[in-house]
Amino acid sequence: MSRSSTFIFSWMCFGFAFLYIPIFVLIIFSFNNSAIISVWGGFSTRWYYELFQNEQIIEACLLSLKIAAISATFATILGTMAGIAVSQFQRFRGRLLFTGLLGAPLVMPEVITGLSLLLFFISLQELIGWPSSRGANTITIAHITFSMAYVAVIVQSRLTSMDKSLSEAAMDLGARPFQVLFDVTLPIIAPAMISGWLLSFTLSLDDLVIASFTAGAGASTLPMVIFSKIKLGVTPDINALATLIISIVGIGVFTAGYILHRQKSLTKIIR
């Protein structure tokens, strides 16, 4: 090994250690019998038991999953429409504003998005009486708004790499625009829609700031409950919760990666 590749190799070891040591520490201490986080008091699963007894966390978890599923679905629909619109129609009235609006949620600080939506919801309530209360509904609307921008980006990049001649050929063969959409375009962008949905789901589950602004007094999502607990310091039952979340996500990502990898090698064999 040359000197520079030794350097790169040790740097990579350092980098991945930096990324993963905190996560491993978190997991190890979730099995700690002691209530003091850094003192090892023997192996135990008591924090998991306590976690499942905590109704507030269970309730918040279910609410978060519900909001994430609904907002991811709507965001995928709207974001796919937006992505197709931007890449298929080169010219329409207000295209510049549209692309700007579509990109803005990606770079807007969460505090601004949250603040503006809350102020808007409050004024709307005064004007037309809707939304009558803030809670899961307003959080869902907020999550749809920023997630659809991510979906649009993913769908758009998939469409730009797609062969235009496919849809042109379909149209030459007499397919109506609707048929082209459902028989050609949608099957091609389906993987992008799936990853868009998964990303939206994760973003929604993860969001604290925007949810805190738009929630009102009505609802607490899982990140809101976690945040209010850990602001006061470290508590081992949150370690248990973190371990569960990280294992589910880890298994999910690796299975998805494995399936994708196998599909790729399968198509290579077929070709």
Next chain:
Amino acid sequence: MIGLPYFWLLLFFFIPFLYVFQISFSTPILAQPPYSKILNLSGDFSNWLQATLDNYLFLLEDNLYWVSYLKSVKVAFISTLICLLIGYPLAYGIARAPRQKRHILLMLVILPFWSSFLLRVYAWMGILSKNGLINSTLVGLGLIDKPLAILYTDVAVYLGIVYTYIPFMILPLYASIEKLDSSLSDAASDLGANRWQRFFDITLPLTKPGIIAGSLLVFIPAIGEYVIPTLLGGIDSLMIGRTLYDEFFLNRDWPLASAVATILLLIIVLPIMWFQRNQQRTN
């Protein structure tokens, strides 16, 4: 196809922001909602517009806001630089790894991003705290007598931001390094360029798009960060995201919070415009 998403974005993104802009020119009052209307159409026509610049003037006068803005920019800038320094060799190593391994290494970079952001920040609280892993190890080894204060300082904020956002730096860097044609570097080496010359004259300029994209992806979210300074920083770690949040929720001064948000947006729009101009030039 266009109508529905357009309508949605106008209604729930554009108009809400106009509201913030409008409220930033109003006066705080003790009422529900706690700000005065700037358009007064019912009364005397001569003073129908009751906008005020007071909130912005107050931002200029009060030190707190200046300090917060500058601190946010500083923290975001330094964090971006650290991410770049750590991330570049890492991205380079991944891009030069054997093809089958690349896939797994990239997945390992992305994996923490999919698990909860809040919990990853929380993990550092356990490591850095007074009786956390670092301190108990150092005390146990006899290297220090009493625990170091790391949690609730700026060091912890930097660590948290770098840790959270480094995947955003590595991915675009990887994409641009992977595209690099290695024959250019070989040619330079044949012509007698040493390792450093090859890096600074060829690799670095050609991966500039990745560097810029990665830096923006770290810098922009870091500026408005609320969670990390709140959980890891001290009481005095005034980053603007936190100041805005407190202004709104603790002081309930909506017009001032709106003015803070408007200025913050301006600070963020500038690097993005610079980036777009840069891109147009390269195209």
